[in-house]
Amino acid sequence: MRTAFTEEQVEIRRTLREALLKRCGSDEVRAAVLTPAGHDLRLWHSLADQLGLAGLAVQQEYGGAGCGLLELALACEEAGRVLLPSPLTATVALTVPLVAALGTPKQRAGLLPRLASGRLTGTLAVPGGTLPEALGLAGDGVGRLRAGWSGGGRAGGVQARRTGDGWRLYGEAAQVLDGHTAGLLLVAAHTGGYARSRTLLFALWPEETRGVVRTRLTALDETRPQARIELRDVEAEPLGPVDSDVRGVLAGIGGTVATAFAAEAVGAADRALERTVEYARVREQFGRPIGSFQAVKHRIADLYVAVQAARSAVYYAAWSGRPAAGGLALAQALEAARVVTAEAVQLHGGIGVAWEHDVQMYFKRAASDALLFGPVHRLRERAADVAGLFDATGSREAVVL
Helix, strand or coil, X not given: XXXXXXXHHHHHHHHHHHHHHHHCCHHHHHHHHCCCCCCCHHHHHHHHHHCCCCCCCCCHHHCCCCCCHHHHHHXXXXXXXXXXXXXXXXXXHHHHHHHHHHCCHHHHXXXXXXXXHCCCCEEEEXXXXXXXXXXXXXXXXXXXXXXXXXXXXXXXXXXXXXXCCEEEEEEEEEEEECCCCCCEEEEEEEECXXXXXXXXXXXXXXXXXXCEEEEECCCCCCCCCEEEEEEEEEEEEECCCCCCCHHHHHXXXXXXXXXXXXXXXXXXXXXXXXXXXXXXXXXXXXXXXXXXXXXXXXXXXXXXXXXXXXXXXXXXXXXXXXXXXXXXXXXXXXXXXXXHHXXXXXXXHHHHHCCCCCHHHHHHHHHHHHHHHCCHHHHHHHHHHHHCCECCCCCECCCCC
């Protein structure tokens, strides 16, 4: 395992940071989230065209850069530092690996080049609140996945039925990342009834398909838009063969998705800490900067340790590619982001909760991610179960994740 970045990886981080500093300041972020798309389309296309951000994880034969998980994590970390509102995680971390793993040769050839160009964005739609379970990142009370996360019968979700000319979908999925603007929807649907219950993944183009209703939801974190998708007898095509192991593939990319979102959380926590240190140096109380007080120094030191520990977990997950490591990295990053942003608000005092100050935006990102993927103890429990940390009798085993 390499423990140092290559020149190419350093250049990816440097170039992206410079571009985002120039075009993704606080005012630009605030303006972008108020647009119908929820992000700056011109900035996204610029990042895709000039930096190849959209095609970072797409194979070169399909027009992408062919980079690995570590490069994606570095890009996501930089995006998290500025709370970049963009289709980055939904398209690059969720949609691309699913199309690459499940799609037929014709589907890959038709979709991956468009996704790599940034002109087509995509997302994954699963029943509300089940994204961590769908990706194999969280389970039931003992860490094991629930078989019915995709719905079925009265359990809600999306139902699929076969007709003479194809497949029809009906149902609803909430908390869909970028679901109101994505040009490609990958919908997890339940079929087969009780006796032959199974989950399939379907591809549909909402702008060209009748019966699709998309509603942008009011989210705690405006920089990560979410939507409710309603499907009313919608025609769709399966992604890949109908006998594909969809649940296994979803669980297989879970570590990649977790690492990408964890990297974003680390970037956000790191920037929130930087802002807090800057403020502690200039805010005076009792005739001296508050950063000179020992109690404040100790609190900031603890936050620094939390950020560095989370960053180390993310880099290890990206280097190793192990699913359990990705889940643990996400748990560590979510916890660090929660603690750091909460302390940032406290140390900023009353201004920390004011709309005019940026620190409240980082606090909302941390809280929103915790709601989307948490609670943290479920992520850790599932990672321990995958790694075999405990045997059947409950005794601890020495396992390296």
